[in-house]
Amino acid sequence: xxxxxxTAWPAVVRWxxxxxxxxxxxFLVCAGFLTANHLARLESLALKDAFKLVGNRYLRLAIPLxxxxxxxxxxxxxxxxxxxxASLSATPDWGQALAHMLLLQHLLDMEALSxxxxxxxxxxxxxxxxxxxxxxxxxxxxxQARYSVRAMRLxxxxxxxxxxxxxxNLDTALxxxxxxxxxxxxxxLLAWEARSWLSHNAPTAQQKWALWLGLxxxxxxxxxxxxxxxxxxxxxxxxxLVAAPVRWFLGDALSQSPWRRGVAWLSGVSYSxxxxxxxxxxxxxxxxxxxWPDVLWANAMGMLLALLVSLGFGGMLYRFVxxxxxxxxxxxxxxxxxxxxxxxxxxxxxxx
Numbered sequence: 001x002x003x004x005x006x007t008a009w010p011a012v013v014r015w016x017x018x019x020x021x022x023x024x025x026x027f028l029v030c031a032g033f034l035t036a037n038h039l040a041r042l043e044s045l046a047l048k049d050a051f052k053l054v055g056n057r058y059l060r061l062a063i064p065l066x067x068x069x070x071x072x073x074x075x076x077x078x079x080x081x082x083x084x085x086a087s088l089s090a091t092p093d094w095g096q097a098l099a100h101m102l103l104l105q106h107l108l109d110m111e112a113l114s115x116x117x118x119x120x121x122x123x124x125x126x127x128x129x130x131x132x133x134x135x136x137x138x139x140x141x142x143x144q145a146r147y148s149v150r151a152m153r154l155x156x157x158x159x160x161x162x163x164x165x166x167x168x169n170l171d172t173a174l175x176x177x178x179x180x181x182x183x184x185x186x187x188x189l190l191a192w193e194a195r196s197w198l199s200h201n202a203p204t205a206q207q208k209w210a211l212w213l214g215l216x217x218x219x220x221x222x223x224x225x226x227x228x229x230x231x232x233x234x235x236x237x238x239x240x241l242v243a244a245p246v247r248w249f250l251g252d253a254l255s256q257s258p259w260r261r262g263v264a265w266l267s268g269v270s271y272s273x274x275x276x277x278x279x280x281x282x283x284x285x286x287x288x289x290x291x292w293p294d295v296l297w298a299n300a301m302g303m304l305l306a307l308l309v310s311l312g313f314g315g316m317l318y319r320f321v322x323x324x325x326x327x328x329x330x331x332x333x334x335x336x337x338x339x340x341x342x343x344x345x346x347x348x349x350x351x352x
Contacts, residue, residue: 001284001285001288001289001299001300001302001303001306002299002303004293004294004295004296004299005296005299005300005303007296008296019229021230022229022230022233024119024230025184025230025231025233025234025237026233026237027119028126028181028184028185028188028234029184029185029187029188029191029234029237029238029241030188030237030241031123031126031185031188032126032130032184032185032186032187032188032189032191032192033188033189033191033192033241034188035126035127035130035185035188035189036130036188036189036191036192036193037192039053039130039131039134040150040153040189040192040193040196042134043149044138044141044149045131045134045135045137045138046135046138047135050131050132050134050135053131054127054128054131056326057124057127057128058103058124059326059327059328059330059331060322060326061103061120061123061124062101062103062331063321063322063324063326063330063331063334064271064272064275064317064318064321064322065100065117065120065275066101066331066334066335066337066338067275067317067321067334067337067338068114068272068275068276068279068317069100069113069114069117069275069338069341070334070337070338070340070341071276071279071341072113072114072278072279072282073092073113073338073341073342073345074341074344074345075279075282075283076088076089076113076279076282076345077091077344077345077348077349078283079282079283079286080349082286082290083282083285083286083289083290085285085289087115087282088282089111089112089113089114090111091345091346091349092113092342092345092346093346094342094346095110096110096111096113097338097339097342100112100113100117100338101335101338103120103121103124104121105117105121106118106121106176107121107176107177114275114278114279115277115278116274116275116278118176119274120275121176122176122178122181125177125178126178126181126182126185128178129160129178129179129182130185130189133153133156133157133160134153136156137149137152137153137156140152150193153193154190154193157186157189157190157193158186158190158218160182160186161182161183161186161187161189161190161218162218162221163179163182164179164180164181164182164183164186165183165218165221165222165225165231166221166222166225168180168182168183169181169183169222169226169228169231170225170226183222183231183234184230184234187234187235187237187238188238188241190215190238191238191241191242192241194211194215194242195241195242197211198211198242199246211242215235215238215239215242219231219235265315266311268318269311269314269315269317269318270314271318271322272314272315272317272318272321272322273310273311273313273314273315274314275314275317276310276313276314276317277306277307277310277314279313280306280309280310280313281306281310284302284305284306284309285302285306287302288302321334
C-alpha cells in the first residue's frame with residue numbers, strides 16, 4: 001500500500017522510511033531508564049537471582065511473541081498464493097522456528113518471520129547485559145569494599161556506553177548484537193543515575209556543570225568518530241530525561257483527562273500492537289491489492305485501516321495473553337500453538 005501512496009506523496013513516504021526508525025532510539029533510551037529504575041536499587045545480585053530475572057524477562061517477551069508469530073505465520077501462508085510481495089517470508093522450517101522461540105534468528109542469520117522481531121531479541125540481550133554488569137559489580141564489591149556499589153555500577157555502565165558509541169556502533173556488522181545498541185540503552189541507565197543523584201543530593205552549580213560536560217564530552221567524542229543522526233536523537237532524549245521537571249513523571253494533573261487515559265492505554269498495549277501489526281498489515285494489504293491495486297485513496301485508507309485494526313488486535317493480544325501471568329506453563333502453551341502453525345504451513349506448502 002505504501003508503494004502506491006508513494007506515487008502521490010514520495011517525500012512523506014521516503015521520510016518515514018529513512019527517518020521513522022529514529023524512534024527506536026527513543027525506545028532504547030527509555031528502556032534503559034526504566035530498567036535502571038527497576039534494577040539499580042539492588043545492592044547485590046547473586047548469579048541465581050540473575051538467572052531468575054533474565055528468565056522472567058524472557059517469558060514476558062516470548063509468550064506474546066509466540067502468540068503473535070502463530071497468527072503471522074498463518075496469515076503469511078494464507079495470502080501467499082495471491083499476494084506476491086517481497087515482505088512475505090518463506091515458509092519456515094523447524095530450525096527457523098526453534099531459533100525464533102529462542103530469539104536467536106538474526107544471530108544465526110535466518111530470515112525473520114515478522115517485521116521488528118530483531119528488536120525483541122535486542123531488548124532481551126540488553127537486559128541480560130545489564131544484569132551481567134550488576135553481577136560483576138556484586139563480585140567486585142565482595143572483593144573490594146572500598147567503593148560503593150553505585151560508584152562501581154556507574155563506572156561500568158559509563159564504560160560500556162562509551163565502548164558502544166565509540167567502537168561497536170561504528171561497525172554495522174554488529175547490528176544484530178546488543179553491544180551495537182548499548183550506547184542508547186546505556187544513556188538511559190546513566191540518565192536514571194543522574195536523575196537519582198540530582199534528586200537525592202543538593203549538588204552545587206559546579207557539580208551540575210560537570211554532569212552536563214561529561215555527557216557533552218561523551219557525545220562529542222562519539223560524533224567526532226562518526227556523526228550519526230540516531231545518536232543525536234538518543235542524546236537529546238537523554239538530556240530531556242535528566243532535565244525534565246518531576247511533575248512530568250507524576251502527571252497527577254492529567255490523571256483524569258481523556259488524553260492521559262488514552263496515552264496510558266496505548267502505553268500498556270504498545271508491545272502487543274508492535275507484535276501484531278505486521279500480520280494485520282499483510283492481510284489488509286493483500287485485500288487492498290486484490291480489490292484496488294492502483295487506487296490511491298483505497299491504499300491510503302488501507303494504511304489507516306491497518307493501523308486501527310492493529311490497535312484492536314494488539315489490545316486483544318494484551319488482554320488475553322500479555323497481561324496474564326508469564327509462567328513456563330503459558331510458554332509451553334503458546335510454543336505449542338506456534339509449532340502447530342508452522343506444522344500447518346509446512347504441510348500445505350512443503351519446503352523443497
